[in-house]
Amino acid sequence: MTATATPVARASRAPRSSGYPPRRPDRGRRTGWPLTLALALCSLTVLAPLYVTVVMAFKTSEQSVDGNAFAFPAPFNPASFAEAWQLTRFPVSFSISVGVAVLTVALTLLLSSLASYAIVRYWSHRFFRWSFVYLLASMFLPFPVIALTEIKLTALTGLDNPLGVAILHAMFQLAFSVLLFSAYLRSIPVELEESARIDGATTWQVFWRIVLPLLGPMIATVGIFAFLASWNDFMLPSMIVSDPTLQVLPVVQNIFQSQFGTNYNVAFASYLMAMAPTIVVYLFAQRWVISGITQGAVKS
Amino acid sequence: MTTTTTAPAAPAARVAAPPRRRRHGRPEPIAYLFVVPALLVFTAFVVIPALVGIFYSFTDYVGFGDWSFLGLRNYAALLGDPGIREAYGFTLGFAVVTVVVAQVTALVLAIGLSKRIRFAAGLRAIFVIPMVVSGIVVAYVFNYLFSNTLPAFASAVGFDPLAQSILGNPDLAWLAIVVVSAWQTIPGALLVYTAGLTSIPGDLYEASSLDGAGPWRQFRSITLPLIAGFVLINTILGIKGYLGVYDVIVGLTGGGPGNATSSVAMTIFGGFTGGDYAYQMANATVFFVITVLISVLQLVVSRGRNIRL
Numbered sequence: 001m002t003a004t005a006t007p008v009a010r011a012s013r014a015p016r017s018s019g020y021p022p023r024r025p026d027r028g029r030r031t032g033w034p035l036t037l038a039l040a041l042c043s044l045t046v047l048a049p050l051y052v053t054v055v056m057a058f059k060t061s062e063q064s065v066d067g068n069a070f071a072f073p074a075p076f077n078p079a080s081f082a083e084a085w086q087l088t089r090f091p092v093s094f095s096i097s098v099g100v101a102v103l104t105v106a107l108t109l110l111l112s113s114l115a116s117y118a119i120v121r122y123w124s125h126r127f128f129r130w131s132f133v134y135l136l137a138s139m140f141l142p143f144p145v146i147a148l149t150e151i152k153l154t155a156l157t158g159l160d161n162p163l164g165v166a167i168l169h170a171m172f173q174l175a176f177s178v179l180l181f182s183a184y185l186r187s188i189p190v191e192l193e194e195s196a197r198i199d200g201a202t203t204w205q206v207f208w209r210i211v212l213p214l215l216g217p218m219i220a221t222v223g224i225f226a227f228l229a230s231w232n233d234f235m236l237p238s239m240i241v242s243d244p245t246l247q248v249l250p251v252v253q254n255i256f257q258s259q260f261g262t263n264y265n266v267a268f269a270s271y272l273m274a275m276a277p278t279i280v281v282y283l284f285a286q287r288w289v290i291s292g293i294t295q296g297a298v299k300s
Numbered sequence: 301m302t303t304t305t306t307a308p309a310a311p312a313a314r315v316a317a318p319p320r321r322r323r324h325g326r327p328e329p330i331a332y333l334f335v336v337p338a339l340l341v342f343t344a345f346v347v348i349p350a351l352v353g354i355f356y357s358f359t360d361y362v363g364f365g366d367w368s369f370l371g372l373r374n375y376a377a378l379l380g381d382p383g384i385r386e387a388y389g390f391t392l393g394f395a396v397v398t399v400v401v402a403q404v405t406a407l408v409l410a411i412g413l414s415k416r417i418r419f420a421a422g423l424r425a426i427f428v429i430p431m432v433v434s435g436i437v438v439a440y441v442f443n444y445l446f447s448n449t450l451p452a453f454a455s456a457v458g459f460d461p462l463a464q465s466i467l468g469n470p471d472l473a474w475l476a477i478v479v480v481s482a483w484q485t486i487p488g489a490l491l492v493y494t495a496g497l498t499s500i501p502g503d504l505y506e507a508s509s510l511d512g513a514g515p516w517r518q519f520r521s522i523t524l525p526l527i528a529g530f531v532l533i534n535t536i537l538g539i540k541g542y543l544g545v546y547d548v549i550v551g552l553t554g555g556g557p558g559n560a561t562s563s564v565a566m567t568i569f570g571g572f573t574g575g576d577y578a579y580q581m582a583n584a585t586v587f588f589v590i591t592v593l594i595s596v597l598q599l600v601v602s603r604g605r606n607i608r609l
Binding site: 032039046052070121128137143153 | 332339353495544
């Protein structure tokens with residue numbers, strides 16, 4: 001709700017926003033322990049499924065079928081991980097997932113930052129205004145709408161593989177990313193670039209050496225959104241990738257739904273291995289991730 | 301401003317080039333090169349498939365081989381198809397219920413976190429975790445809880461209605477999908493509301509409490525009016541997202557029992573294996589029109605407001 005801030009003020013303020021709002025000075029009131037306790041209880045709804053995943057992963061298959069998900073593993077059985085590792089071909093599917101997500105992020109950042117820069121700087125020109133509207137159209141297009149033709153198209157062009165998934169993931173991030181970048185770029189004063197141009201820099205140099213560094217916080221935001229959307233997606237890769245041996249991590253989890261129906265301990269070991277990477281990274285970088293997501297959610 | 305040295309070292313020959321005014325001049329050729337790659341791939345991978353799909357929705361194409369025009373017959377058939385009607389009914393009902401559950405919970409949590417409490421940062425970090433985990437994996441975990449742990453618990457305390465897995469009950473399975481979808485999407489809404497709440501000046505609350513306003517009165521007269529825009533946008537975006545529900549259903553019920561929890565996305569995907577390709581493209585086109593209507597609503601509402609997700 002701060003749209004009225006001057007462009008200069010916004011540009012200088014944006015990079016230091018940490019995502020943590022300044023604590024409201026509730027003078028005269030003491031710390032609300034009852035409220036803290038109530039929220040802590042609510043947080044159990046988030047923690048309980050994660051706890052269940054961890055304890056289930058360390059149970060024996062006999063113990064895992066008794067339905068008592070919250071019980072502690074007895075005896076302690078770490079062998080499920082080895083089995084899950086082999087069944088899901090973890091190193092392969094993990095690497096493919098990483099590759100798809102990284103490529104999605106790279107493609108999204110490259111295409112949307114370049115396009116947004118030209119769109120914002122030449123907004124007065126019709127071509128760029130219309131490009132903006134055109135690119136935003138994908139906000140109107142959920143994947144299910146074009147899924148059937150997409151399956152045919154990727155099969156036809158030899159992109160029915162992780163590469164095709166990354167390209168499509170990037171396409172579906174494009175509208176949102178262009179929106180974020182262009183909103184942010186409007187707040188960067190054009191004078192900075194003009195002085196560089198007077199010193200003889202080309203448009204390309206201005207973009208790489210001046211605009212891109214200023215985009216830093218938004219690059220993080222767009223990157224986080226693109227990474228999470230790609231890394232966690234099941235629908236698109238399950239439709240597009242035709243070779244099951246090239247499937248991404250979330251999709252290979254479905255083998256436990258059929259073949260290994262009662263080996264819950266192995267299934268949960270696999271779920272844990274699928275969930276752990278992002279949760280661990282998130283816990284270490286949570287300040288940064290939350291601030292990035294908040295900036296994306298509320299274009300400031 | 302004219303002699304700042306922030307510019308990178310440029311080749312000597314270029315320094316002589318006369319400075320031009322960029323803001324109102326004609327775009328240089330390279331500016332087009334910045335936009336054209338995005339336009340091209342977007343056209344090739346999104347726009348053309350969409351147009352081709354809409355085209356086939358007017359034919360009897362089965363995914364391969366010959367086809368002929370049917371006009372609007374696929375659309376007419378959609379209207380009379382009970383399976384399709386059920387899918388739309390389920391998807392819309394699910395979207396509305398889930399958006400209410402998720403938005404109310406997120407708002408309550410955000411208000412709680414904005415008060416003076418201990419461990420606010422830590423608690424918020426926990427509440428955001430669902431945002432970083434894969435929906436299908438979470439659904440598999442909940443699948444076990446709903447089909448094994450909950451019935452075991454219910455029969456232990458003697459509560460018979462839940463002694464059977466709710467995932468196998470056509471009347472209750474949708475509840476599980478609401479729970480998991482809300483679980484997954486509350487963090488995003490929570491962060492938006494947190495940002496909205498911090499934009500409210502603290503003196504408003506101080507002044508109102510001097511006038512004798514209690515917490516409920518403060519919520520109704522200060523908090524709610526000032527974050528109404530956030531609530532509206534969150535709701536529209538939420539509904540739009542929930543309409544495409546797929547992953548969570550695959551992980552929980554697979555659309556069953558029967559077709560009780562089959563969403564629109566699932567019926568569309570059925571067209572690839574079911575041989576009714578063109579028919580499902582008509583279905584997809586209808587779904588597209590509904591999404592466009594919701595998106596237009598979103599743009600109208602968000603104009604002048606600062607929030608998009």
